[in-house]
Amino acid sequence: MAVKIAIACYPTYGGSGVIATELGLALAERGHEIHFLSYQSPQRLAGEKFLPNVFFHEVEVTAYPLFRYPPYDLALASKLVEVVETYGVEILHAHYAVPHAVSAVLAREMLGNGVKVLTTLHGTDVTLVGQDKSYLPATRYGIRKSDGVTAVSNDLAAQTRALCMACDIEVIYNFVDTERYRPRPCEETRAHFAQEGEKVLLHVSNFRPVKRPDVVVKIFAQVAAAMPSRLWLVGDGPELAGAEALARELGVGDRVHALGQRRAIEQILPCADLFLLPSAQESFGLAALEAMACGVPPVASNVGGLPEVVEDGISGILGDPDHADLLASRAIELLQDQKAYRAMAAAARLRAVEHFDRSIWIGRYEAAYRRLLES
Numbered sequence: 042m043a044v045k046i047a048i049a050c051y052p053t054y055g056g057s058g059v060i061a062t063e064l065g066l067a068l069a070e071r072g073h074e075i076h077f078l079s080y081q082s083p084q085r086l087a088g089e090k091f092l093p094n095v096f097f098h099e100v101e102v103t104a105y106p107l108f109r110y111p112p113y114d115l116a117l118a119s120k121l122v123e124v125v126e127t128y129g130v131e132i133l134h135a136h137y138a139v140p141h142a143v144s145a146v147l148a149r150e151m152l153g154n155g156v157k158v159l160t161t162l163h164g165t166d167v168t169l170v171g172q173d174k175s176y177l178p179a180t181r182y183g184i185r186k187s188d189g190v191t192a193v194s195n196d197l198a199a200q201t202r203a204l205c206m207a208c209d210i211e212v213i214y215n216f217v218d219t220e221r222y223r224p225r226p227c228e229e230t231r232a233h234f235a236q237e238g239e240k241v242l243l244h245v246s247n248f249r250p251v252k253r254p255d256v257v258v259k260i261f262a263q264v265a266a267a268m269p270s271r272l273w274l275v276g277d278g279p280e281l282a283g284a285e286a287l288a289r290e291l292g293v294g295d296r297v298h299a300l301g302q303r304r305a306i307e308q309i310l311p312c313a314d315l316f317l318l319p320s321a322q323e324s325f326g327l328a329a330l331e332a333m334a335c336g337v338p339p340v341a342s343n344v345g346g347l348p349e350v351v352e353d354g355i356s357g358i359l360g361d362p363d364h365a366d367l368l369a370s371r372a373i374e375l376l377q378d379q380k381a382y383r384a385m386a387a388a389a390r391l392r393a394v395e396h397f398d399r400s401i402w403i404g405r406y407e408a409a410y411r412r413l414l415e416s
């Protein structure tokens with residue numbers, strides 16, 4: 042049964058926006074009608090093939106001299122109402138609690154027509170932003186008043202329950218399209234930023250403090266002291282300049298390449314030998330999963346949901362991000378042992394295909410929608 046779904050999400054490169062967009066596109070391919078709502082078109086929507094059942098509705102926030110802070114959450118709620126009334130949307134799917142869940146609940150109350158709200162929690166909406174005292178009561182309200190709640194890992198579900206935000210939370214893991222994200226030859230791309238025989242370490246993020254780009258650079262500096270190597274930094278954010286400064290301080294500035302924000306990430310990932318993600322907190326670690334699908338083992342922190350994705354010593358390396366030296370020495374050992382490296386790269390790919398391929402998890406979202414419509 043085809044369902045009409047409105048997806049409220051962030052349009053940026055961050056994981057929640059990526060999952061929301063990939064989910065919407067996959068659902069559209071399965072015949073559902075998808076309406077994305079955000080303040081700009083989601084990044085991953087750009088360049089996608091034309092699908093007649095995919096719509097984007099820009100949430101416009103009108104400025105007014107009285108408004109020091111134009112109320113985006115109200116504009117989003119109003120847009121959701123408009124989209125439901127115009128297109129007969131049956132489900133409002135909020136990705137990220139703040140403010141999307143609250144706006145969706147408000148829209149449902151305004152409509153009063155039985156439309157259902159499903160909220161998907163992604164991590165920082167519960168563990169960081171949502172816990173800020175300026176947002177906590179509203180975050181709790183949005184989550185509790187949703188008709189259904191999903192979380193992207195068991196760890197995040199447990200953290201949410203601990204905060205008494207909601208008890209009935211279904212875990213629906215993040216997923217990856219393992220046909221698009223796959224190992225591929227990339228001599229040409231590599232040649233731009235690395236020489237033959239050099240190892241390439243890669244970090245992709247929004248360079249916020251939670252991603253610990255300082256640890257990324259510290260790990261790399263030790264690897265670079267042990268073997269010819271390069272560090273590629275993809276993405277942008279407040280900590281990027283600091284990471285580059287640290288690299289210069291540690292004497293590896295000329296081996297670090299900031300590539301900026303890139304769209305075709307599936308073409309860059311397979312060029313790396315290792316993917317670094319030593320975050321302070323990570324509810325799932327979608328970037329690590331995308332690397333694994335490309336046959337690139339992650340070197341990541343053993344926090345949050347990452348141990349549910351990466352099996353330490355099998356499909357990647359997990360450790361304490363405050364012990365960069367330990368993570369670095371395990372990375373060096375792996376890179377020096379070709380047989381062990383090949384086995385880990387193959388295990389990483391296999392784990393992504395067998396446990397996190399999108400075909401497995403899209404069906405779980407469809408089932409959640411069905412249950413809501415029948416309730």
Ligand code: GMT
Nearest residue numbers: 055056057163164322323324325326327
């Ligand atoms: O990691 C970020 O800062 C971005 C953030 C987001 O919401 O866009 O990512 C979160 O959601 C992703 C998709 O579910 C998860 O894979 C990330 O682990 C999670 N980030 C954190 O928990 C820090």
